[in-house]
Amino acid sequence: MQNKRIDTFVMGMAIVFMGAAVFIMGLLPWLGRAHAMTVVTMDGKVVPAQPYTPLEARGRKVYIREGCWYCHSQYVRPVTGEDRRWGPPSQEGEYAYDVPHMFGTRRIGPDLTREGGRVADDWHYAHHFNPRMVVPDSIMPQFPWLYNGVDANGRPVPTDDAVALVAYIQKLGSNLGPWRKNFLYVSGGSAIPVIPAAVEDGVAEGKKVFVRRCVGCHGETGDGKGPVAVFLGTKPRIFKDGIFKLRSTPSGSIPTDGDLYRTITMGVRGTAMPNWHELTEDDRWFVIQYIKTFSDRFKEETPGDVIVIPPESPNTPDSVSRGKGLYDQMKCAECHGVDGTGNGPSASTLRDNWGNPIAARNFTHGGTDMKSGPAPQDMYKAFSTGLDGTPMPSYADFLNPDQRWDLVHYVMSFGPPDTYLILTPQQAGDAYGH
Amino acid sequence: MAASQALLENEPLVNAKLVKQWLFWGILWTMIFPLVGVVVSIKFNYPDWLGQTSWLTWGRIRPMHVNGVIFGAFSTTFFGLVFYMVPKLTGIRMVGEKMGFWCLWLWNIGVVLGSYSLMAGYQKGIEAGDYALWADVPLIIAFIILTYMVIATIVQRKEKLLYVSLYYTAGAMVWTAINFPIGNILLPYWVPGVNNAALHGLYIHYIVGLWITPAGLALIYFFLPLACKNPLYSHKLSLVGFWSIALFYPFVGIHHYLYSPIPNWTQTIAIVTSMMLIIPVWTVTQNFFGTMMGNWKSLQESFVAKFCIMGSIFYFLGCFQGSTEALRGMQQLTHFTDFVISHSHLTIFGTFVVWTMAGTYYVWPRVTGHALWSKTLATWHFWLIVVSFSTMAGVLTLMGLLQGTMWMDSVDFVDTVVAMKPYWFVRTLSGIGMDIGIFLFMINMYMTAVEPSPLPEMEREKAFVPAAAD
Numbered sequence: 016m017q018n019k020r021i022d023t024f025v026m027g028m029a030i031v032f033m034g035a036a037v038f039i040m041g042l043l044p045w046l047g048r049a050h051a052m053t054v055v056t057m058d059g060k061v062v063p064a065q066p067y068t069p070l071e072a073r074g075r076k077v078y079i080r081e082g083c084w085y086c087h088s089q090y091v092r093p094v095t096g097e098d099r100r101w102g103p104p105s106q107e108g109e110y111a112y113d114v115p116h117m118f119g120t121r122r123i124g125p126d127l128t129r130e131g132g133r134v135a136d137d138w139h140y141a142h143h144f145n146p147r148m149v150v151p152d153s154i155m156p157q158f159p160w161l162y163n164g165v166d167a168n169g170r171p172v173p174t175d176d177a178v179a180l181v182a183y184i185q186k187l188g189s190n191l192g193p194w195r196k197n198f199l200y201v202s203g204g205s206a207i208p209v210i211p212a213a214v215e216d217g218v219a220e221g222k223k224v225f226v227r228r229c230v231g232c233h234g235e236t237g238d239g240k241g242p243v244a245v246f247l248g249t250k251p252r253i254f255k256d257g258i259f260k261l262r263s264t265p266s267g268s269i270p271t272d273g274d275l276y277r278t279i280t281m282g283v284r285g286t287a288m289p290n291w292h293e294l295t296e297d298d299r300w301f302v303i304q305y306i307k308t309f310s311d312r313f314k315e316e317t318p319g320d321v322i323v324i325p326p327e328s329p330n331t332p333d334s335v336s337r338g339k340g341l342y343d344q345m346k347c348a349e350c351h352g353v354d355g356t357g358n359g360p361s362a363s364t365l366r367d368n369w370g371n372p373i374a375a376r377n378f379t380h381g382g383t384d385m386k387s388g389p390a391p392q393d394m395y396k397a398f399s400t401g402l403d404g405t406p407m408p409s410y411a412d413f414l415n416p417d418q419r420w421d422l423v424h425y426v427m428s429f430g431p432p433d434t435y436l437i438l439t440p441q442q443a444g445d446a447y448g449h
Numbered sequence: 450m451a452a453s454q455a456l457l458e459n460e461p462l463v464n465a466k467l468v469k470q471w472l473f474w475g476i477l478w479t480m481i482f483p484l485v486g487v488v489v490s491i492k493f494n495y496p497d498w499l500g501q502t503s504w505l506t507w508g509r510i511r512p513m514h515v516n517g518v519i520f521g522a523f524s525t526t527f528f529g530l531v532f533y534m535v536p537k538l539t540g541i542r543m544v545g546e547k548m549g550f551w552c553l554w555l556w557n558i559g560v561v562l563g564s565y566s567l568m569a570g571y572q573k574g575i576e577a578g579d580y581a582l583w584a585d586v587p588l589i590i591a592f593i594i595l596t597y598m599v600i601a602t603i604v605q606r607k608e609k610l611l612y613v614s615l616y617y618t619a620g621a622m623v624w625t626a627i628n629f630p631i632g633n634i635l636l637p638y639w640v641p642g643v644n645n646a647a648l649h650g651l652y653i654h655y656i657v658g659l660w661i662t663p664a665g666l667a668l669i670y671f672f673l674p675l676a677c678k679n680p681l682y683s684h685k686l687s688l689v690g691f692w693s694i695a696l697f698y699p700f701v702g703i704h705h706y707l708y709s710p711i712p713n714w715t716q717t718i719a720i721v722t723s724m725m726l727i728i729p730v731w732t733v734t735q736n737f738f739g740t741m742m743g744n745w746k747s748l749q750e751s752f753v754a755k756f757c758i759m760g761s762i763f764y765f766l767g768c769f770q771g772s773t774e775a776l777r778g779m780q781q782l783t784h785f786t787d788f789v790i791s792h793s794h795l796t797i798f799g800t801f802v803v804w805t806m807a808g809t810y811y812v813w814p815r816v817t818g819h820a821l822w823s824k825t826l827a828t829w830h831f832w833l834i835v836v837s838f839s840t841m842a843g844v845l846t847l848m849g850l851l852q853g854t855m856w857m858d859s860v861d862f863v864d865t866v867v868a869m870k871p872y873w874f875v876r877t878l879s880g881i882g883m884d885i886g887i888f889l890f891m892i893n894m895y896m897t898a899v900e901p902s903p904l905p906e907m908e909r910e911k912a913f914v915p916a917a918a919d
Contacts, residue, residue, distance in 0.1 A: 021611050022604050022619070029620045029695050033627060033659065036699030040719070041651050044712040045644040079574035082508020092708035094781045095857040107710035110642040115574045118646045118706055122785035123493075125862045147496070152867045154496045160503040227863075293861040 051108040056192035058433055064111040064190045067183070074183025077176045078117070081158065087127040088119035089187070100293060102129030102188065102198055109190040124155055129188040132195055132383065138287035139181045140173050141231075141246035148242045149231045170245045196382055196389035196436040199281050199292055200446070221305025224298045229306075232287060237309035239369075249286040250371045257310030258368060260402040261387055266409035268319035269312050275303045285376070285384045322399045322411070324392050324447045326440055328420040330427070338425025341418055345410065347426075350375035355429030368404045381430025389436040392447045394423045462536035465816040465910045467549045468529050469898075472809055472816070474557055475526030479802065480884075480891045482517030487880045489514050493873040504568045512572060512579040513564045518797060519577065519656060520588065521560045526805040527664045528556070528595060531618060533812045534671045535599060538615055539606030545598045552591040552598075559588030575649060577656045578632035585633045592629060596622040613687040617667035620695060624659035628652060647703055647711045650719075654702035657796065663694065665801035666733065668808045669757050673740055675811060676753035682739025690729040690736070697722040697729070704775035707784065723775030730768040737761045752827045756807030759835060760800045763842070767795030770846075782857065787869070788849020795842050798883075803834065806890065813894055818909045822896035830890045837882030840875065848872045 053061050067075060078084065091097045093104040105128055110116060141148060144162055146155035161177035173181070188194070226235070234241040237254030244251050252259065261278050262270040279299050282290035291299065307313040328334060342348065352359040355378035367373045382389035387397040398419045401409030414422065427435055438446065491498060492507045499505040532549060536542050543549060563580030566572060571581035580588070599622050603615050632652035640648055674681050681687065700722035703715050737757070741747075747754045770792050773779050783789065814821050821827060848869055855865040903909075 019604060022600075025611065025616055026600070026619055026623050028692075029623050030627070032695045033624055033655075033699045037631070037648075037651060040700055040703055040715050041644070041648040044647065044715055045640070050642065050644070080570040080572065081503075081506065082511060082572070084574065085508055085511050085576075088785055090706070090709045092781075092784075094708055096859050099859065100856075100862070105710050107643050110646070110710070112641060114639065114641045114645060115637050116642065116646040116649060117574070118649075118709060120576065120705055120785070120789060123866075126785075150863060152863050154493055154866060154870075156492070156496055156500050156507045158503075158506070159501055293859070295861075 050111065051106075052111045054106050054108040054190050054192070056433070057103065057194045057197050058192075060192070060433070062192055064108050066112045067186065070179050070182045071186045072183075073176070074179035074181065074186075075117075077161075077180040078183055079115075081180075083127075084117045084119050086119075086121060086123035086155070087125065088122050089117045089126065089128045090119075091126060091128045097126070101126050103191060103194050106191070109188075111190075127184065127187055129194070131185045131187040131189045132284070134282070134289050135247075135249070135285055135287050136181050136185065137247045137249075138243075138289070139184055140171075140177065141243040141287070143173075143177060143180070144171050144246070145242075151227055151231070168245060193381065193383045193389075193431070193434040195284075196434060199290060200390075200436060200438075200442075217301040217304035218308055220298070221301035221303065224294070224302040225305050228291065228294070229302070237306070243287070247287050249283075249373065250367070250369070251287070253369060254306050254309035256368075256404075257312035258404040260404060261397075262318075262400050262403070263321045263396060264319040264400065265322065265411065266401040266403060269316050271318045271321065272300070272303055275306065276300065279303070281388065283386050284389075285380075285386055322396060324395055324399075324443075325416050326443070327391055327395075327423075328417055330391075330424045334421045334424045335428050336425075337418070338421035338423070338428075341414065341422045342425050345413065345422070347422075350406065351378060355379055355426065365406050367406070373405055378426050378429035381432075381434025382427070382436060383434045384430075389434065390438055390443075390446070391420075391423050391427065391435060392438065392443055394426060395419050396447070398422060461910070462540070462542050463533050463816070463910050464536075464543065464546050464549070465818075467543075467546060467553075468532045468812060468816045470550065471525060471529030471532060471553055472813060472894075474553065475522065475529050475805065476809065476891055476894055478517065478521030478525050478560065479523075479805070480887055482514055482522050483798070483802075483880070483887060484884050485510055485517060486514040487877065487884055490873065490877040490880050494870060494877065503570065509568050509570065509572075512576075513567045515577065516567070516579055517560065517564060518802070519661065520563070520580075523661060523664075523797070523802055523805060525553075525556060525560070526802075526809060527668065528552075530668055530805065530808040530812060531595075531599060533816070534614060534667070534808075535602050535618065538608060538612050538671070539602050540608045541602060541606060543598055544601040544605065545594070548594050548598060552594050555587040555591035555594075559584055559586075559591065562587065573633070573637040575632055575636050575652070577653045578636070580633075582633060582637070585629070589629050589633070592622075593626060596626045612670075613681075613684060613691060614667040614671040616688070616691045617663040617670065620691070621660055621663035621667065624655060624663070628655040628659060632656070643709070643711050646706055646709065647715060650705040650711075651699070651702035653705060655699070657793075658694070658698040658701065661797060661801050662698070663691075665760075665804045666690070666694075668804050669737065669760065672753055672804075672808050672811050673737055673757045673761075676751045676757055676807070677741050677744045677747040679740050679742075679744045682736045682742070686732050686736050686739075690732040693725065693729040693732070697725045701726065701775065704780075707775075707777055707780045720775050720777065723772050726768065727772050730765065730772075734761060734765045752810040752821070752824075752831065753807050755831050756803050756810060759831070760803035760807065763795050763799030763803065763838070766842075767792060767800055770795065782853040783849050784853075786849035786853045786856075787845045787872075788853065791842050791845030791849060794838075794845065799838050799842060806830075809894065814897060814904050815908055815910050817898045818904055819897050819900060820902045820904045822893050822900050822902070826889045826893040830886045830893065833882050833886030833889070837879040837886065841879035841883070844872050844875050844879065848876075 053063050055061055090105040091101050098104055143158045145157050146153040161174050162171040163174050165171050230241050231243040232241045232251035233239055233254060239251040239253035241251065257269055259270045262274045264270055276299055279291045282288050348359050349361050350359045350365060351357050357375040357377035359375060362375045365373050365375060385393060387393040398410045401407055489507060489511050532543055562584035566581035566584045567579055572579045573581060599618060603619055631648065636645060636649055636652060670687060701719050703711060703719035704723050707716050748758060774783055774792060852865050852869055855868065
């Protein structure tokens, strides 16, 4: 009897303590209030979290199956500068549809909470095929079993699992809405710091940066024919020709160092070009000096005068309707389509200067998907400079500044308004005041 | 003390065949699953090695290593030792002994099926509960039967005193029988969002804190006094340890997810209770070293004592590290880095697997009836583990601090990975050193079993009454 009493006591208390803990720590926070299904966006709006599509849900299964989550955590902590590295800290509602959760306990690779929308799908297909092709120092495994044969261009064909996996990755972080528009602006990405003094020595240093970060796509000789290039729909920039899309200088001119710095820092949305904001500022300047050695244009020419971006005119219905008129008049719909989806009559025949097919931008995705950037000023700049090397011309000679703003406002009306980064005049002056 | 008398009396209580079979498989798993860890670690430096086959990709064999060490290496050996320890402490034979053989096969099938399910891509996505549900079924059934056997034996015991090892064994079995369904049935399919993470934090820590820790402590409280031939320093103090573990450990799990969107107050409770765990850790350590007092020379003679004390030192270090790691300020720096991995290795391998080795050195000669085959090999085993494992724990801790500092300093992520590569190489070498030690251990145990150099009569387990005569 004595036996039984102590035994019952020990085991009973053991169960009571554990039960209390499971109740207090595991169940009380859950039962005590409604399960968070909403997220507060960067603009302060409360929006519902979006469930996974069947494709994304399948991708999540692949993510679990391949053990991605042992190396990639999925929560951004509000400490140690993680919001500068990856984006805004995680919110409870973002996980509303996660069963099981994928928080993770280790970061052998980077956190993936904010991975969605960072680079185009193509980048992920190349990266999963062979990570070291894209990032030479990577220690991520290859996933050749997610590919099946090669297509006519020699591009490995992703299986349904791979397509689903990439769909899932691109969904990550998107419950927070278009947070990316604020991301690098907030962290000072658009402010161009002074070029470091020892820039002459930068070429050798820049080459070190280039071979570790850039060769996968842009190739060792800057010919844009790195091993990754075959995967990419938007082909990598060919540095030896010295033609650059994103500039603040007039059509046909070489870009300023600041333009290149901005592209490297912010990346090019909707393409495989990532944002390199984690590189030190010096490294970014050094690699620019190295990139400029590929083309003689940088020795022979000087950049043209920087385009002045005047203060934005009011975005009124009148401005939008004037913009619509200009959209028709300038035949924008030929490529971008009447509905702005990028499927105009000549869209399928578009070629860049090197003969590669190139897509007309789909405006319905809004500002976070614009190559030039998420601010209306970025679009104004693109109208003024054109995207050299592509069929997109400069309208500097055809439209006056007010008309360019009207056209900006009309194009903005195709996409969700909150995807555009609306800057105060002060911020616009700081970022584009030149 | 009544219990220690029972320990030294040599009544035919122990079913040597059952213990031998469980230990055989335990030793085999202790060889295999740490070896898988070496393969995993080599891939840090040579990511393309064995990388073309989905079955051998890093993300599929890493959980095989983790779960294999927990459920294969540690747990199988533990059950073998339980079948020796519990009859000795209760004064009766195990209840339902014959089921023990069936459980061994169910358990092994579970571990093999589980490892297969991970490699074939059927895993659940719950860390430390990764095996597919159909692989968990045999494990859970075996565990429930084993829990019944242990609890029924304890309840029907002849010894009056409930020795501290029985507290821990009973606690470990009961807690884990509750915990298994939480992690393997509830979490993967039902609870959504941050609550899933919160409960999972608890589940992981119930595996380490309410299974491995009490199970390991049960072993050392039994084997250390036997090894140094001293009575336990203080039974009361050992119970302070038990009750503080029982009270605090169930709360600590959420310290895996500090600064996450899990409600902040639960994180704070987890931190406070994690710090409170210093109480059981220090009382346990005090008890072990107190028990050794006056008989430190047994360290020279007894491999059991050597491994018990080595494990105790790593226990003290690893658990103190674990408590401090739970502090917010410390976790800012160390979380997500190899600091966490150093903690898990210090505790799981350095402490608990080492303690199962100590128990095996004691029990294996007694159940086989043969003296230890080679003291030289055992010495090599000991020192290889000491040197290699200290290196591993040290290098992983250092890496965590280095990489954590680099992250806080906004260094490009890939650059922080590159900076870790030389250290990962050292980690692999130290892992190979440990595995050579374990290999020598396995050889030594095998030769002990087959080499007829009889143990003195009084140390040998008496021949067991054949089952037919029951």
